[in-house]
Amino acid sequence: MRFGFNLLLWTVFVEPRHAAVIARLGELGFDGVELPVGMGEPRYYEQFKRMADDAGLACTACALATPETDPSSPEASVRRAALDHLRSRVDCAQALASPVLVGPLYAAHKQFSDPPPGEDRLKWAAEVLAQASEYAAQADVTLCLEPLNRFEIQLVNTIDEALRLVEVADHPNLAVHYDTHHAHIEEDSHATSLARCAERLGHVQLSESHRGTLGTGQVNWAAVVEGLRAASFDGWIVAESFGTGVEHLSAAACVHRNCFESRDEVMSRALPFMRELLGA
Template sequence: MKSAVTISLVPEAKGGPFVYWGDLAGSSRAAAELGFDAVEVFPPGPDAAELGELKSILADNKLSLAAVGTGAGWVKHKLTLTHPDPATRSKARAFVRATVDAAGAFGAPAIIGSMQGRWGDDVSRETALGWLGEAVAELGEHARQYGTFLIYEPLNRYETNLVNTVADGVAFLTGAGAMNAKLLADLFHMNIEEVNVPDAIRAGAGAIGHVHFVDSTRRPAGSGHTDFAPITAALKDIGYSGYLSAEALPYPDSKAAARATIEAYRRLVR
């Protein structure tokens, strides 16, 4: 398993669960100095100017790109893959597809989280899941050309009413025929939705492609009541070799949050 830390470049998401904010070069340098293997970037869009600088920044700091988030599609543009308006759904799919292309240039996956949306009003759960499944299957296949996959994230019940658990995520991907998509196991969401997090991870063997390494409080590891030892043991049991990426609030500040994360990673994994 490898370590990663999040960098948000989206001003509209200020206050969200990202360790570093802005200054892609400076944040990447700070991550490298602490010993992280990679960064996970949340750009304002797939054509963001910062992404043009990313290749040299990663090379200068000997970092990899763990993943690229699509959350700005919702935060900035209110696009979701389950919106009742077909034109909006089409724009959402195009936004994610372009992000897949941007991430794919680095051999990295894109993440669908908040852009999945929710069902309600004039859209039934079955219809919303159908639209979402079609999009995830198509976009996953689009990622295949880059030698990577698409990441789909089950969220807690307060953020979506579509898919909330790892087991439901496995069933969703299987039902959609999304052969080149994997699940993001976010320990914050799992703390809310799973009866037993290690058991849920073991049940998701083969389907988990990314992990958000964060405590129950959405602060960095060690700032809540999560027992990480059995969780990392479960990840080892299923042969997980991807990233443990800190999508966490910068508590008490970015420097301290990043340091707490890398120290927890070294203690539990290495």
């Protein structure tokens, strides 16, 4: 397995001013850096691939859907825009040489309906994701679908719902992304939910119950380890923390306070925690 750190602690749109953060991750001994690629053109991200190379880091990429690019939308025009968006995000991931594009790629974040989405919305999302997965396969990028908690999304909240969407889409280049923060809210057990998705588990993010420094919240880390071992997972394990003051993210993710002393503290404590936890 390889250990990374997600840059959403600083920004939703990486800029050259974040070069020092990337360099710091290399100094701390991480294997990789996870970059949000929700905006921008593929060529823009080539500079960050060079920065990562200089720091001795590989890259992974994350993104999400917006109301204008929602694969589950009843509107055919929005679904076409969603496919175009996913393809362009795959291109950005490819520019970073990322093996994955991860996140809630299947529906718009923080868009709720009453009654909640039904089977038709899931099938529409599956159709778009199947086409996007075919495109991504040609770029050697796997799409990994992240269930979010009930306060952030409706269509996919649990691992079983993510597996159902992967099953309906029926494409080998589609996988499941497990985030311990969301699973802490929605799953009965990390151990059993990770074991259930073993065959389609493509990416893991370790995130605390309060989104702060790993090991200082309520996530049952022993159960996470049990589940990862049961799943025989050997892919990317990425630390993810959120803080206040990040435009377009802090309010959306309901992060109203910092559960850490400093961002550098979060980074510097994450890798030793992950290595000790997983015996790596």
